[in-house]
Amino acid sequence: MPKKTALKKKGASNSKGNLETATFGAGCFWGIEEMYRVTSGVKETAVGYMGGKMPSPKYEDVCSDETGHAEVVQVKFNPKEISYENLLDLFWKNHNPTILNRQGPDIGTQYRSVVFYQSPEQKKIAEKSKEAQEKNGKWAGRNIVTQIVPAETFWPAEDYHQKYLMKRGLDSCHI
DSSP: OOOOOOOOOOOEEOSSSSOEEEEEEESSHHHHHHHHHTSTTEEEEEEEEESOSSSSOOHHHHHTTOSOOEEEEEEEEOTTTSOHHHHHHHHHHTSOTTSTTEETTEESGGGOEEEEESSHHHHHHHHHHHHHHHHSSTTTTSOOOOEEEEOOOOEEOOGGGTTHHHHTTOSOSOO
């Protein structure tokens, strides 16, 4: 279970008070959304697409591997309850950041490992977190290919993708 203690950090705030936004791509968005959805301090999650060249992409477009979008989860969190660092820790623990454009059976640039930062502070924290991962030995001999790039327009995925695992009573995509 995710760590329940958190440090307060500055990031991108939104109109819902003191909530901040974080956006992560770590393969298929269903599993990563469910992991964050049940994390203490996370107030809202949505899956969608980011980082591509086509406006208003649909799932079929993104699956063509020609739009440049990644499947992502957008997380609205209370930084008084969970820090951006803790969200990044979960990100690193729940996918393999050393495999380019693939997670498990899912292959293509839409499944890339990516952190879309919302502010200069998030960029700094994400880069420091990636450096720590490179040094911790878990990925010894392998390069971390995770991109750390500015957030772009978040295009929400179709309704049937939202909270997909929760709606089916599942907690992961793994068999």
